Amino acid sequence: MIPYGRQDITLADVEAVVQVLRSDFLTQGPAVPEFERAVAKKVHARHAVAMSSATAALHTACLALDLGPGDWLWTSPITFVASSNCALYCGAWVDFVDIDPRTYNLCPKALERKLVEARRLGRLPKVVVPVHLCGQPCDLARIHELAQEYGFKIIEDASHAIGGRYRGQPIGSCRYSDITVFSFHPVKIITTAEGGMAMTNDDALAEKMALLRSHGITRNPTLMEREQEGAWYYEQIALGFNYRMTDLQAALGLSQLHRVxxxxxxxxxxxxxxxxxxxxxxxxxxxxxxxxxxxxxxxxxxxxxxxxxxxxxxxxxxxxxxxxxxxxxxxxxxxxxxxxxxxxxxxxxxxxxxxxxxxxxxxxxxxxxxxxxxxxxxxxxxxxxxx
Missing domain, CATH: 3.90.1150.10 (Aspartate Aminotransferase, domain 1)
Incomplete structure (x- = not known):
């Protein structure tokens, strides 16, 4: 059987993972931030937040944008369920915008028509998630114009799209969005086995997503609510999750990134x-x-x-x-x-x-x-x- 997609694991990839296995860190070590810096540099983004999956990245992106009960998230119907499930995880409502018949991406014309009606009904979305289906970029410039007019935030679901470009800029640069999410599942363009990453140019969003991926726990004194009791001290200041990427995954991803x-x-x-x-x-x-x-x-x-x-x-x-x-x-x-x-x-x-x-x-x-x-x-x- 010829599969529709298949990962490519080279000897260099194996050696990168073995090096981590022989190191002092398997989970939270130096490989994760190194991978984050490399991807951020590659796509011209200020921040990268590595996570256990693209689904985790979508979820934390929604939370970072304060999506919650009573809010609406709109996305394309032709996508994996994670693109809309992330709204339901936050207690928000979800709705769908029809696709463009040529690109199969979320159609800006259909989006505008739906926004006009939603404004009349008082049900405008807080977040719109355009999906770069098959890797082809959405019409981000037009969607961004509509975001400026109607006041919604944009999360690019770029699970299919690392290595692509839009109007000369790398997908992931967040020029037209608040957050961009990549997937590193084995059938995607590069892999970390399982894993994802959220890109943003917003310092506060990056800080919040990094907090949420690790139980909402911080050791940063500037974020703590009480005086430190000792070198061991940490605080949970938000309800977060265990959405962290391991050093093993990051080492594989960093090796793969060289070939993207x-x-x-x-x-x-x-x-x-x-x-x-x-x-x-x-x-x-x-x-x-x-x-x-x-x-x-x-x-x-x-x-x-x-x-x-x-x-x-x-x-x-x-x-x-x-x-x-x-x-x-x-x-x-x-x-x-x-x-x-x-x-x-x-x-x-x-x-x-x-x-x-x-x-x-x-x-x-x-x-x-x-x-x-x-x-x-x-x-x-x-x-x-x-x-």
Whole structure:
């Protein structure tokens, strides 16, 4: 089976982790801050706060922005559930903004229409989470303009997008947002096994997220409420969590970070080759906006509704799996999940997202993929579609 994504672990990665294993620190040592500094420098951000997962980073980002009961968070329906679950963790309400039919990202036009209505109803969002789906940057400049007009904060869910750029700036620079979140899951562009990171240019937000990731405990005298009782003294000054990244994970991530540009470049090469090979196929290949340079985390095709024959969306998916092609579907609209239906959501609320879900298939794409493997994917799809 050719997987849709796969990590690349080199001897240098293994040696970096082994070095930590032989050191005095396995959890909270020098590797975590070193990794944070390296990522911050790479993406031109002032602060980086490493965490145990991107979900943890999204949660603490929401808390740092004081999202809570009575507040609203809006995000895209075509994303992993963590992009909206982070609002529910805070006791806030969540809602969804339909996607752009070409980029599959949150649509700024749909966002503006929804904001106009929300202002009339007195239900404007406190936070909007645009998702850089497949690594392609959202229209951040326009979303930022709307944030200035309607008063919401922006958390970029850039789980797919490290190594990408928007209008010449690295994703993660937070030029158009308050916080940006990266994921380092194994199928992402670089990995720490599990892990995530929140980027920000705001000193107070960085300090609050760092506090929340470690139980809300501080040893910083300037933050304490009482006089120190001794060198052992610490205080819990907030209700935090155990969301810390380990030195083992950070060492792996730091080693991988050296190859992020090469990984993204290779993904672009493979995606361009797919585009050429699929030129005559009855499907839509991923459209790329000229304002951005995608991280190319995923390669999503869409079957053309006009294509006739036995090959329904489900049949194409199943027959590719049967042929040893590890296709996937990113994602089921979040509001169609049973948990969200119990909250009052129902199918059909975002028409473009529904159309996407009926047509989309994620094909294998990863840096170590060979052209022979890619030819196998193309050949299998050609056979399934009968072209």
């Amino acid at each position: 540009d090469a990984y993204v470049a290779r993904r672009h090469e493979l995606a361009a080759r797919y585009d050429r090979l699929f030129a005559s196929f009855p499907l839509a290949t991923p459209w790329q906006h000229p304002d951005g340079y995608s991280g190319r985390h995923l390669y999503v095709i869409r079957l053309r509704p006009s294509h006739s024959g036995k090959t329904s969306h489900r049949q194409v998916f199943d027959e590719l799996r049967d042929a040893g092609i590890g296709v996937n579907l990113h994602y089921i609209p979040v509001y169609r999940q049973p948990y969200y239906e119990k909250l009052g959501f129902s199918a059909g609320m975002c028409p473009e997202a529904e159309r996407y879900y009926e047509e989309a298939i994620t094909l294998p794409l990863f840096p170590t993929m060979s052209e022979e493997q890619q030819d196998q994917v193309v050949s299998a799809l050609k056979k399934v579609l009968g072209v």
